[in-house]
Amino acid sequence: MDDMDRRILHELGQDARTSLAHLAHVSGLAASSVKRRIARLEELGVIKGYTVRLDHHALGLGLQALIGIFAATGTTREQLTDALTGQEEIVRAWTTAGNADALALIRARDTDHLEQIILRLQRTPGIAHTRTQIFLSELLNRGD
Amino acid sequence: MDDMDRRILHELGQDARTSLAHLAHVSGLAASSVKRRIARLEELGVIKGYTVRLDHHALGLGLQALIGIFAATGTTREQLTDALTGQEEIVRAWTTAGNADALALIRARDTDHLEQIILRLQRTPGIAHTRTQIFLSELLNRGD
């Protein structure tokens, strides 16, 4: 991991579909050298993949919320992961050192959809209760 | 926006660097048709861009936290956006209907770095105080 790698990663962060020719130009390396570096970063797992950045509002999933998950006593990390992975509306989830045991970031169509998701979570074995915080608008999104 | 568009977006979500030939194969369309659809989705703003998914732990930014921002009275949305955009460690930020006025998702190297970020935010004009919640681990990450 040197400055060249960081530069390549930064460019890919801006546009993951850019050409090796462009990456070669901005880094000053040859295209084949850039390719080797990217292949190494992929092998090392530093690059986990490439994804598209979507306008979820345009796709009808404009509502974002953070749901605090309070696990039932005895629930394992694996059970919690499975319970959350089962809900396709959950985009990201973390265990926390705070109030709730976990926080789940979700995307919903509207408040009716959000309510469905919350009820589904509350009915999920291993989840004792939830606490939902609705996001009004996105101030900043710097990708991954 | 039909099922074909959704299929293409789903595939790009899995691997944004996949070829038109592969997208044509999975959708059953001709490569040129796939290209036209992607171009239209880009023009409409449904596709905002393409980015790389990184292993931030491997890059030395393994600590994630959510910082609740309590704005000073009279602070505008724009001032808050500017204040948060100025901190490069902030990955995402939202205004909320909850306790804090905004929530900022940050990535830090370690707790020392996190403390620096919090102190910087607390010194920022327009921010009255903050409340930090540290994430212990990531249970789920479904990209964007």
Place this chain on the structure above:
DNA sequence: AATGAAAACTAATCAGC
């Protein structure tokens, strides 16, 4: 590790359906 050149593949364009 990086380079440059050649070969293989992929994207972009466009006339026709």
Place this chain on the structure above:
DNA sequence: GCTGATTAGTTTTCATT
């Protein structure tokens, strides 16, 4: 709005430094 053929551009490989 889709197709398939053509051209332009990009990725991949490899011998060399």
